Amino acid sequence: MSNPAATPVVRISSGSREVDEVLGGGLPENSINIVMGEPGSGKTTLAEAFLFANANDAKRPVLFLTTLSEPLEKVIRYGQQYRFFDADKIGTAVLYDSIAADMVTGGVSTLVPKLKEAIKAHSPRLIVIDSFKVIHDLAKSPEEVRLMLHEAAGLLTAYNVTVLLVGEYRHEDIARYPEFAVADGIIELARNALGSRDERYLRVFKLRGSSYREGSHAFEISSDGLQVYPRLVSPVEAASYQRSSKRASSGVPGLDAMFAGGVWQGSATLVAGPTGSGKTTMGIQFVVEGLKQGERCLLVNFQENPTQLAHQLEQIGGKLDAETRERLQLQYHSAVELPIDRIVVSIFKALRRSPIHRVVIDAVGDLAVAANDAARLHDYLYAMGQHFAVMGVSSLLTLEVDAGVEATSAIQGRLSHMTDNIVYLTLESRSGTMARSIRVAKARGLGHDLQPSGLQIDARGLQVIERS
Amino acid sequence: MEKRGKAIILVVDRDPHVRELEAHFLGQAGYDVIFEQDGNGALERARELSPDIIVTEILVPGLDGLALCRQLKAGPKTRGIAVLVFSVLATAGRAAEAGADAFLQKPLTDHALVETVARLLASAKKAGT
Secondary structure, three states, X not given: OOOOOOOOOOEEOOOOHHHHHHOOOOEEOOOEEEEXXXXXXXXXXXXXXXXXXXXXXXXXXXXXEEXXXXXXXXXXXXXXXXXXXXXXXXXXXXXXXXXXXXXXXXOHHHHHHHHHHHHHHHOOOEEEEEOOOOHHHHOOOHHHHHHHHHHHHHHHHHEOXXXXXXXXXXXXXXXXXXXXXXXXXXXXXXXXXXXXXXXXXXXXXXXXXOOOOOOEEEEEEEOOEEEEEOOOOOOOOHHHOOOOOOEEOOOOOOHHHHOOOOEEOOOEEEEEEOOOOOHHHHHHHHHHHHHHOOOOEEEEEOOOOHHHHHHHHHHHHOOOOHHHHHOEEEEEOOOXXXXXXXXXXXXXXXXXXXXXXXXXXXXXXXXXXXXXXXXXXXXXXXXXXXXXHHHOOXXXXXXXXXXXXXXXXXXHHHHHHHOOEEEEEEEEEEOOEEEEEEEEEEEOOOOOOOOOEEEEEEOOEEEEEOOO | XXXXXXXXXXXXXXXXXXXXXXXXXXXXXXXXXXXXOOHHHHHHHHHHHOOOEEEEOXXXXXXXXXXXXXXXXXXXXXXXXXXXXXXXXXXXXXXXHOOOOEEEEOOEOHHHHHHHHHHHHHHHHHHHO
């Protein structure tokens, strides 16, 4: 049980809503934190973002101390590339200093007196030491490091200052170096090669006195600093939301009857089939039907750009007037170039901007490319499905499967559990000609026809027909 | 209380960093600072020196900070000394029950400490005139 007399934790913001979200609101004030990662992983950029986000009081400035890794001039020169860098604050609310010379002559034992001196002289609110790992190269013995750390931790806990110790630490260093036991927070920045591109991840290992978002969070480095895409997790209210009692028409003539009147609003439908079976067309018809009913729709596509998509939409739904066009959002993402996190954030930004009634994701297989591994894709799809259900969004996900194959791929197996409805589209050769068919394999909470029906496709889209 | 030049602050804390930083910031603000590391020593020193303010942590050896506060407020010679409980524990209510004049939670923020001490001294001066 929490102590009612305890004062609420004051947070130190990173200046980024997303980084703060991962940290449960920001770093707890008066904490000692390690920012670890290999060279070029973005550690100094993150530390400087914290620095400038808290540089608002010259009476309590923020202090950046370089040791022996990079010359101070270089840190400042490259820091200026970022939008958060405010040169007007240097020397007043932001202080840069180098303690390299002291450490070279006096060793690691000079660090605590230097910190004490800085506290007495400046009353800093935030101190960054970059690189802290260098203490291991300068110390004469592990005992000297431990003694210095004990002193430093005591001093930095006694005074109300938040500390970021930046270092080129590796995973194995967490168990090896004593600063990780002293630290209240550990943030790792990692970079993994994925095909021809790199994926960067931010991960919190420890954050005393605070909850935080677990797992790996993708990020990019831009002129704004770290752009973090927090890992999507299921909504907390997932267990208690109310299902709609209304139906969502598919827009495919004859298909609603196979669902005894249409799928439930707010349900998730998987449409699986081989190339050319009509999955994308069914997605477009689902969107066009929503627009006809005055709903707001989002169509996410990984293969065709918005111009091509708009053309297909007009072929099926006719020319869209300005009011209808305003209710439609088209998103095109390159699954080869972008991590799944960024795609999902983009989808949820659209959902937050205005209420969306229907979402089509064409195709889930492309998301698998962006997700890197099946477990990650599963987590994302599950969480996304839960969010859609809670928000009452009817979703249609397409999935390409090999001709004649149902429920064999790992993705499909996972998706079957996560979606409310499953529709299979097939293409088969009959008497020398190709014939299309459609089958409803699952319809949660609905009576449905399990028998396959014929499917016809023309310029207006798909249409269910009696099987000849 | 006899008139003195600089106000005397007795700091009671076992943490050498807190003692050193408090001495620095209070000294910078123009006060004389003396130290004790435990409650019994502090009580003896208070009776002997009649400092203007006692700044005490609750978690000190021997007599704890709250017991020290109660004994100071019960003693005819020491009840006029302002007590600031400055602790890592979030116990403003217990400090007030023990008779403390003010409470501050750690960690140390120099402005908060100096301002609270100045306010207590001003109140004591007003009460004395």
